[in-house]
Amino acid sequence: MIRWAAVLRCGSHGVREDRQALARHHLNLLDKRHWELTTPSRALPVVEVLIRSGVLMDRLEKSSTKPLANLTPSMTKKERGLVQKLSRMLHQTSPPTARHVSRNAMEVDEAVRAAYSSACATGACTLDVVVDLAFVRHLRFPSSALMLLELVESRCMKVCWTRGKPCLSKEVLDSICDLFAEHEQSLDFRATWWLLSLLGGGTQASDSPITLSAGKRLFRLCVRRIHYLLPDLPLEDLLLAYVQLARIEGYEKPFIVLGEIERLALATSSDEYTGVSTNVLLRFMTMPFAMRHTNLNLRLCAGWSAASRITEFTQEECLAAFAIVAALHEGFSAESAAAVAALRDWETLHDALFAQVFFVAHEMTAADCFRILDQSELINISGWGITVPQMLLEKLKKRIVSECMHYAMDECRVPEAAELLLRVALALQALMQRYTVLPSNAADEHAVAECILLLERCITALPPHG
Structure with a gap:
């Protein structure tokens, strides 16, 4: 015995x-x-x-x-x-078995690493193995498991699975979790953050290769690991972790971890945020937590000019930044804004943002253009003494009308797109009638009305399924 x-x-x-x-x-x-x-x-x-x-x-x-x-x-x-x-x-009950497992494990790890190296170097690789529970159990290193998961999930690498693409079942993931739990200290923040992305954070749930039931244990492991790493994480990683954990759907929200990050974010000085990348900062500032704590967003927004961020905004970043600024106009008086930064500095910030939006407007869709017009109304009526330049407003309006007219004349139409443009055109018509953003102009009103008529005819003429 x-x-x-x-x-x-x-x-x-x-x-x-x-x-x-x-x-x-x-x-x-x-x-x-x-x-x-x-x-x-x-x-x-x-x-x-x-x-x-x-x-x-x-x-x-x-x-x-x-x-x-x-x-x-x-x-x-x-x-x-x-x-x-x-x-x-x-896992090692006798010398022969131990040697056999060790040899198989070495072959499994080497196969995964070789395929991953090839995929990174050339963008493609071939795996002539059956990736099942037995295969995964022979993995010895967490890094090999991460490589395998990336090969299964990757949309950037072309992976040829000669024996069938593996299924990330609950059993397979549980075995991978066993390996991660055994070597938990080797999981750094980037690996943990990537695993959360794989589980659905920042991606469409329907596109995730892992079902909710299969991913629960891995999610809990990631949350535990991030909680452990919190005291030593730099600010940018803290914000990244918050965005991933707050946006992920289907799993129980880790309120304790989120609450700790929120307290740290509120207690951090504005100067420390200057080292955070623009994309991460804007994603955090558009989260419900940051939008509720408008004092935090007001401080962070005031630092945009100092960090010369605005001139580097992409189209998506411009849309996010404009929404943040409009929310500040809606929630704060000019006096409150002046307590954080001089009014002249706010004017400079707005001028830079308006110029950058004008520069990237040609990349925007009709719906994006209307979002800017709609938020411009909040800025114009806020009492800050700042108004959106008429040149920018006219450019956005013309782009909406042009896209609607072009689509109405296009032979390759689908009902969904036509209905979306019709909603945009109707909203633009209502905005023009309020005269808070665009002045009265009979020619423009006629052009928008014509767009609405043409789009309605398109929708009526199109078959139900396009």
Whole structure:
């Protein structure tokens, strides 16, 4: 019933203290029908005796370590190390098997790494293996598992699976999670953030290769890892983690982690945000939390000019920035804004933003152009004494009319696109009638009315399914 563990036979046999400890606990272990694994304090003294003396119980299955693995968040560093050692012992029951597993594991890891290297170098690779549960269990390194997941998920690499593209089932992911949990300290922030992206953060849920039921354990592992890393993360990584965790859908929101990041964000000085990349900063500022805490957004927005960010805004960043600025006009008086930065500085910031929007307007859709026009109304009527330049407003209006007319004349039309443009044209007509953004102009009103008429005819003439 008792045998020496192959992996520790040479190293531990003959150690007097260990054998004395084993003698004291030996009969007690044999007499117990059920090991009490309900808490680490009950289970780990037993585990430590077995590991130090190199003894294993017959018929002790690998799954026996799972109750302990589930308790690792409440364990000390020493206790986690004991659980990892026990897990490795259960996977190595005899020298031949150990050598066989080691050889297979080496081949599996090398196959994944070779394919990944080829894909990174050439953009394509071929994998002539069956990626199933047995294959994944032979992986030895978390980096290999990350490479495998990227090969399965990647839209940038062309991967040829000669034996069929693998399915990221719950069993496969659980095995990968076992590997990650065993080497949790090797998972840095970037790897954890990428895993969250894979689970659906920042992507369409329907496009995610992992189902919600299969990804729950991996999600919890990522949350635990980010929570552990929080005290040492730079500000940009904190904001990245927040955006990913707050946007991910289908999983239970990690309110404790999100709350800690929110407190850190509010307590951080505006100067420290200047080192955060524009894309990350704008994504954070458009989150519901930041939009609610308008004082935070007001401080961050005031720093745009100082960091010379606006001249580098892309089209998407311009849309996000304009929405943020419009919300500030709606929520703050000119006096409140002047308390954060001089009114002249706010005017300079707005001028730079208007110029950048004018520069990228040709890339915008009709819907994007109307969003800017609609938000311009909030800026014009806010009382800050700042108005959107008429040249920019005219350019946006002409682009909407041009796109509507062009689509109405296009032979390749679909009802959905025509209906979207019709809604934009109707909204533009209503905005023009309020005279808060665009002045009264009979020719423009006639052009918009003609667009509406043509689009309505298009929708009527098109078949139901295009």
